[in-house]
Every structure is written in structure tokens, then in C-alpha cells.
Amino acid sequence: MIIHDKVVFVENPKTASSYIADLLIEDGGYRQTPRHGFLTECTDQPSFVVVRDPYQRAYSAWKYMDSIDKKYSTLGEWLVHSGHPFARSKQRDYIKNVDHVLFFETIYTEFSNLMRTLDVGVDMDYNPPQIHELTEQDIRTVEELFEEDFLTLGYKMILT
8 A cells, every 4th residue: 555645545456556556656755554455444635446357357467476486377277276365355355445446447547537636746658458368267267256346346247
């Protein structure tokens, strides 16, 4: 979590959170708490988090971990067997007590508008990656594990 002079940013993994954190840090006037934490109580400052389509977030996490350790050959296998926190973290936990929920798919516009509204002197030049092809089993596994995220965040499930 980044606590800036004018805003609190809750870092949700695999949603451009490192990029956004770097922008706020470069702007100065911040203090950093443990990365990827939840906002446990309301603050006096406006807060925001970025959420991402659960399929794409899971795929991004798997590809990132796969670049380090090629132990699992499919996304579904990694989600079920790895035990890694990225494989189990639910986005619904990151949105609690947060004032503004931004969507990764439209992050450039939403982030720029929010920073302008809050008078924070940062802007981004970021184009989210394109959708990746997933197997039917991967899709089924993501839908089972992250069903609450789909429902809470308004993303559409493909198979269910």
C-alpha cells in the first residue's frame, strides 16, 4: 500500500500495481506500508485500487511465476497445486473500505481522471496487455476459484 499526501493506493497484485506505485513514489510525499496489503479501515484520504478480469489476472500471475519456476505446465495446474498467494488472492478482499475501484481494462482513462480530480500530479502512459487464450479447463478452474470476484466486480464468466 502506498500512502501518498493526497491519496491511498491499495496494491492488488497483477493489476499494474507496481507501475502505479512507482508513479506515486516518484511524485514524492508518500510513505509505503507492506506491499499488497488490504485497507483495514477507512482513512481521511481518498483511496483507490485497481481490479482486473479474473481470467487475465490469473494468467498474468501464472506467467510471471512460470518465468521464475517452470514447475506447472498449465494455468489450472498452477492455480490448484502451487499454493502461491497469487494463486489464491481474491480481489474482493482488496476493495474493502476503498473509495474508488478502477478497472485495469480502462486504467489509462480512469487513473488519469482520478488523479486530476484529486489534484495528484501524476499521469500514466500505459496500455494493458491483450487478452490471452485459455484452455477450457483453465477457464473452468478460474471460474471455480474466483467466482466471488466475478460476481462482486461485475466481470462476465465464459462457461458459467
